[in-house]
Amino acid sequence: xxxxxxxxxxxxxxxxxxxxxxxxxxxxxxxAIKNEHLAQAFLFxxxxxxxxxTTARILAKTINCFNRSSEVxxxxxxxxxxxxxxxxxxxxxxxxxxxxxxxxDIRNLIDxxxxxxxxxxxxxxxxxxxxxxTTSAFNAFLKTLEEPPKHAxxxxxxxxxxxxxxxILSRCQIFDFxxxxxxxxxxxxxxxxxxxxxxxxxxxxxxxxxKADGALRDALSIFDQIVTFVGNNLTYKAVTxxxxxxxxxxxxxxxxxxxxxxxxxxxxxYNDILNKGFDGxxxxxxxxxxxxxxxxxxxxxxxxxxxxxxxxxxKYRDQANQWDAQMVLRSLGVLSQADVQFKAAKNQRLLVxxxxxxxxxxxxxxxxxxx
Numbered sequence: 419x420x421x422x423x424x425x426x427x428x429x430x431x432x433x434x435x436x437x438x439x440x441x442x443x444x445x446x447x448x449x450a451i452k453n454e455h456l457a458q459a460f461l462f463x464x465x466x467x468x469x470x471x472t473t474a475r476i477l478a479k480t481i482n483c484f485n486r487s488s489e490v491x492x493x494x495x496x497x498x499x500x501x502x503x504x505x506x507x508x509x510x511x512x513x514x515x516x517x518x519x520x521x522x523d524i525r526n527l528i529d530x531x532x533x534x535x536x537x538x539x540x541x542x543x544x545x546x547x548x549x550x551x552t553t554s555a556f557n558a559f560l561k562t563l564e565e566p567p568k569h570a571x572x573x574x575x576x577x578x579x580x581x582x583x584x585x586i587l588s589r590c591q592i593f594d595f596x597x598x599x600x601x602x603x604x605x606x607x608x609x610x611x612x613x614x615x616x617x618x619x620x621x622x623x624x625x626x627x628x629k630a631d632g633a634l635r636d637a638l639s640i641f642d643q644i645v646t647f648v649g650n651n652l653t654y655k656a657v658t659x660x661x662x663x664x665x666x667x668x669x670x671x672x673x674x675x676x677x678x679x680x681x682x683x684x685x686x687x688y689n690d691i692l693n694k695g696f697d698g699x700x701x702x703x704x705x706x707x708x709x710x711x712x713x714x715x716x717x718x719x720x721x722x723x724x725x726x727x728x729x730x731x732x733k734y735r736d737q738a739n740q741w742d743a744q745m746v747l748r749s750l751g752v753l754s755q756a757d758v759q760f761k762a763a764k765n766q767r768l769l770v771x772x773x774x775x776x777x778x779x780x781x782x783x784x785x786x787x788x789x
Contacts, residue, residue, distance in 0.1 A: 425638040429610055433491045434476055437469050438606050438634055439598035446593070447477055448490040456481070457591040459563050459572040461548075463579040464595030467633025473595075474544045474573040478502070478510045481571065482538030498538045509535045509542060516547040524555045528562050531570050540571050548574040549581035556583050563589045597632025600624060600725035606634065607641055611652070616645060618652035621666075621727040625657050628725065664696055666730055669708035670737060676749065676777040677740055684774040698770045699760045706753040712738045713746045745784050752776045 431437045434444040450456050460477075462470040479502045480486065485493040492499050501507040513527060527543065535541045545551075551559070563572060563586065574590060576582060604620070604627040611618040626644070630637035640661070648656040658665050668691060675684040691701055714720045715738035724731055756773040763769040 425610055425642050426635050429613075429638070431469070431472050431476065432494070434473075434480070435489070435491065437473055437476065439602040440469055440473065440595055443473065443593050443595065447473070451477075451480060451486070452490045456571065458566050458570065459590040460574065461579070461582070461587065461590035461592045462573065462575045462595060463592065464577070465597060465632060466577055467630070467635030467637075468595040468598055469634065470575040470595055471544070471546055474575055475510070477573065478542035478544060478571075481540050481542060482507075482509050482535075484538075501537070509538050509540065510544065511541065512544045512546065514546050515550040519551045519555055521552070521554045521558050524551070524558045528558070531562055531566060534567070534569050540569050542571045542573060544573045544575065546575045547577070548586075549576045549578045553583070556586055560585055560589075598634050599632075600627040603627035603630060603632075603634055603637045604727075607637060610638075610641070614645075614650075616650045616652060619654045619727075621654040621730055622652045622657040624725070624727040624730075625654065625661070625663060629661055629663065662696075664691065664701065664704055666708075666726075666733075669705055670733060672705060672774070672777075673708065673712070673737055673741075676774075677781060679778050679781055681775050681778045684778055685771055688770060688774060692767070698766050699757070702753055702757050702760060702770060702773065706750060706757065709746055709749045709753060712741055713743060713750070716741075716743050716746070742784065745780050748780050748784070749777050752780075 434448055437444050460474075462474060464470055476492070479499060480490065480492045482498045482502075483492040484496040484498055487493060494503070498507070498509070502510060511527070511530060513523070527545075531541070531543065533541070566572065572590075574582075574586075579587075579592075579594075604623040607623045607626060608618065608620070610616075611623070622644075626637055626640050629640055644652060644657055644660050647660050655665075657663070668687060672684055672687055675681075675687065688701070692698065711724055711726070711734050714723045715734045724734060726734070752773055756769055759769060760766060
């Protein structure tokens with residue numbers, strides 16, 4: 419039997435400082451432990467894969483650690499930490515509300531809450547996907563959540579905060595987890611690549627991070643998938659092929675064709691893109707993103723909004739210098755209109771080609787207005 423462990427589990431953060439992209443939340447929790455100002459109920463909200471359950475487990479582990487460090491991190495050596503690491507801690511109880519959402523499940527939980535911890539100071543109850551509880555289950559949980567025993571701490575995690583009844587919200591300290599920034603995900607993947615002896619292009623890791631859409635767990639799953647596909651050398655080309663993502667280079671070439679007023683070149687590039695199996699609508703969306711990035715590069719104050727690798731960023735800067743900001747805005751208007759009209763169009767290819775012809779004519783229109 420294989421000993422392979424997916425990266426999302428193998429490199430799951432074990433300390434507050436190793437949690438990616440949630441510095442303000444982890445700092446607040448560490449200060450609460452240090453100053454003994456722990457609430458008895460927390461609500462962790464945010465999209466999938468941003469570290470809600472991971473942070474809940476780290477908090478549960480750190481609270482009961484006997485030898486916490488000066489940085490308020492669990493020691494990983496005491497009896498409490500060892501039992502937690504082995505999955506045998508009697509002080510941490512996890513409930514998946516997606517499959518245990520009835521009144522009976524909550525009553526069983528309430529019965530356990532009354533029992534004091536045998537090791538450590540607190541019993542921590544982590545309820546994942548808490549929004550899946552039925553209204554009756556929420557109501558059964560209310561009284562215990564409002565007046566729990568001193569040894570009990572509840573950590574509720576959810577991706578859909580709006581589905582939780584206000585009476586539950588009012589009894590919790592609420593922490594909203596951010597979508598993780600592309601740079602933070604790419605840096606984390608780079609660290610894992612080094613540990614796994616994998617050579618990875620920075621642009622390849624940035625592309626994986628962009629595809630993950632703010633979810634670190636998704637990024638790690640994609641990373642594992644591509645390593646399985648290409649081996650220990652992650653190139654930008656391999657990632658684009660595996661994820662079926664259009665290479666940046668096509669957008670740069672289309673923009674160059676527009677600047678050179680070369681309609682034939684733009685149409686041939688689009689034909690090549692279609693022959694590779696890419697969807698016309700996704701091409702329009704991608705080209706709009708490209709033009710947006712050119713506009714971002716026009717001002718040093720907005721340059722940090724560009725979430726790409728350094729070498730690609732340099733290409734954007736060079737191309738942005740050739741474009742007037744008003745021309746970029748006009749291009750974005752054309753592409754936005756094509757995006758809106760795409761699904762309703764009878765001839766979708768012609769719609770995209772007309773948009774490309776308009777892009778290639780913008781420079782001429784702009785120069786006439788200047789004259």
